Amino acid sequence: MNELDQRIVHALAEDARRSYADIGAEVGLSAPAVKRRVDRLRAEGAITGFTVRVDPAALGWETEGFIELFCRRNTSPDSIHRGLSRYPEVASASTVTGEADAIVQVFASDMRHFERVLERIAGEPFVERTKSVLVLSPLLRRFSSGSPG
Amino acid sequence: MNELDQRIVHALAEDARRSYADIGAEVGLSAPAVKRRVDRLRAEGAITGFTVRVDPAALGWETEGFIELFCRRNTSPDSIHRGLSRYPEVASASTVTGEADAIVQVFASDMRHFERVLERIAGEPFVERTKSVLVLSPLLRRFSSGSPG
């Protein structure tokens, strides 16, 4: 991935529906040349897809928070993944170093909804206890990664 | 935002470069009808843009972590935002309830890079101390939100 590829990815990060001709004019390539590079980046896995950026608040998901998970001994990352993927409210989850075993980002419609999700997650068999914080202001959200699943 | 809008957003979330005709065929609308709804959702702020989904690892951003920020008294969310937006490594940042004042998500090329970023952020005038964890496995990443800034 060279500098030209990076500029193309950067352009797509700002507006994924921009035309290849438009991007080409910016980086100094023809439309087919841009498309070929995008196709290659997709094939290589550097680009995993294109998605829409939504405003959670505008969709009625006004309450956001992070839940730290303290799991039972011998809980595999895979079982955490399987347990959490059933919740549509879970936006992201990662196993982490430190005291907690995982950090889970949750979007809920309101506080009651958040509390309900928190209680259900805390009640999962692999979860021993949780510690959660609420987001006050989302200051910055820059890019998207990973798969849609 | 009714059920039809949600299905359109869902389709765009999976592939933001799909044609309106294609999406229309799925939800039972003509291409112009889909476009009108997308335009309206953008005007209303429910859709804030379209972006590319990248694989951080494929781009060489192999190291991910969360940094909790404990700020000086009277630090405004806006000054945190201004301070952090200069770091390309910062993917997201939010002010939160609890002991810490903000949670910052950082992508770095490797551990040395992460450490360098951490030290620079910890050295920001509004930062009193930090507490950080490293991501072991990203289990789930579901959707994108907010503005590119």
Add this chain to the structure above:
DNA sequence: GATGAAACTCCATAATT
């Protein structure tokens, strides 16, 4: 190897019904 030009197909978009 990667590129640009051309050709062809399909899409986006505006106007009309």
Add this chain to the structure above:
DNA sequence: AATTATGGAGTTTCATC
């Protein structure tokens, strides 16, 4: 909201460097 019409975009082909 569907249909129609048109300018523009996506995509393939091919010649070129």
